[in-house]
Amino acid sequence: MRTTVVGSYPRVADSREGQRLRHAVAKWERRESSAAALRKVEVDVLQEVVREQASHGIDVVTDGGVTWYDPVSHFAAKLEGMEIGGLLRYFDTNTYYRQPRTRGRVRWLRAITVDDWMAASAASPVPVKAVLTGPYTLAAMSACPASKVADLQWDLAAAVGNEIDALVHAGAAHIQIDEPAFVLGKALPKGYDDLAREMLQGKGRAHTTLFVAFGGVGPFLPELLDLPFDALGLDLVQGKSTLDALRKVDTDKGIAFGLLDARSTRLEDPMAVAKVAYEFAGRVPLDRSQLCPSNGLEFLPRTRARDKLKVLVYAAKLVREATA
């Protein structure tokens, strides 16, 4: 049982130094600094975030998404055929995203996340997982005529696939695709297995995880397990029904157990977390599974995110000891 984070990580802390990215962005927005000056601070914070996760003992870290405006418009804004519109609530969180609108067929033009991944990897003593929002969610959160949604999903699958190729080419060995919009439905979206194959064509030997957060996917968990990803990540806090469904399956696929509540400051008891994960010994390959928060940690203050990492690492250690 290893540990990972799901994607985002708090990009500011309360100290003045901890808010340097916030101040740098504000300065750049006021046109008082250059894009190069902003980038320098972004890389500095991104590398700090990576080192912070690693120093707490996380086995596979992320760049924390510290340069992303939000999980949707950051990627969509750089695609041909998309423009960015107004603010909308991001699932049931108290954060907002800018809604992309289609202007025609959507096409990938250039690598969008590779520079951040490379900067993160350069500073990390452990593997850095690249995290991308999946085509179904990108499409679901965009404004697009109903008759064009299927085309948009395919275009976005190709675009995300190109990004995966670019990441793999740069050396990424761990890639996570987030599809939180799955929780809005009662079944696996029709044709998603084809979209997934399209997207993963160029993944090579990279280890891929599909992660679903912000709700439950119990009713279609078996279908999710059949998708062509190497592992499945699950929010087992908001998705309590998922946990019940998971108790009924027997799989050889690695699971990322999202058992720590990434949206509450209350700290879990590591023993209780380990106990839930250990229940799956024999039915899930725990040696290829991971313990993680229920979703990105950026909904928490930085200090509490660190506390959660400590709980996570200790709980995973307890599971390893129990299964040794």
Next chain:
Amino acid sequence: MKRGLLTTTVGSFAKPEWLQRARNRHAAGKVTDDDLAALTRQATKEVIDLQEELGLDVFVHGEMERGDMVAYFAEVMPGMRPGELVRSYGNRYYHKPVIEGELEWATPLTLDSWKHAQSLTKKPVKGMLTGPYTMVEWSFDEHYGSRKEAVLAMAKVLHREAAALAHAGAKIIQVDEPAIHTRPGEDFDLAVKAMEVVVKGVDAEFHTHICYGDIPRIYPGLLRLPVRQIHLAFKNTNFELLKLFERVAFDRSKDLGLGVIDVHNHLVESPKEVREGIRKALKHVPPERLWIEPDCGLKTRTPQEVREKLRVMVAARDDIRRTARR
């Protein structure tokens, strides 16, 4: 106050740089409470003067004493404490409060600010509260453990505050609920019930402000809110949101607050686009029930942008009135 395309704003104004600096120095212990209070009063006077100069109809005090619409209450409400920084969106962060005990109303939370602002003008100044659902949703709850229990406890506290404002003479009280569409299926009834608790028996005209969410999912349900005016961020959707009223007409017993200014864009709207927005809305709501406002609080903009955007808003409203009189 004769009704008909009245102008007002949603609540916050941009803080002048000197006040922001003083607030930072106060946080570092380098400015006394009394000195900060004096500077806050001075900034409030400037906000009132600006609204007089621009010719707005119903004023706000500008929230110069508030770092954030939720965090401020955590500083003054028993049962809450200010938390650490958490991102809201883009490059906006707030000190997300923690509910750490039983929520209580011991003394007025906003009354002094309102009284001071109202003493500076003959125009009505709105009492400004953050609604119970939003207060809880945008805080970490380490005490109640049940959202329903926390929201209803918060509603009782805010009811006491609304009563205090009304007793002091506030004719209009705005209760903001921007989080009301967070869980439309699960929690909407709770949010409505909590609003009922806040307004019950309070002798004032209540307004609410809702923004940036899936409004179609809570419409027409949001008409159940026991308030006179519902304000929505229409400019954010380039007035597409008005199409909702083609499906179900807007309630004839309520006023509509029409957001016509994007508060997340440095660009100042043209009078023409504001006029077009107002004209589109007038197809659904008569002028006597339509209010002209920005989409949301103005603290995200610079003082200069605030001045220019509001000038355009008032000018566009004046143009529409002139055209209607011809």
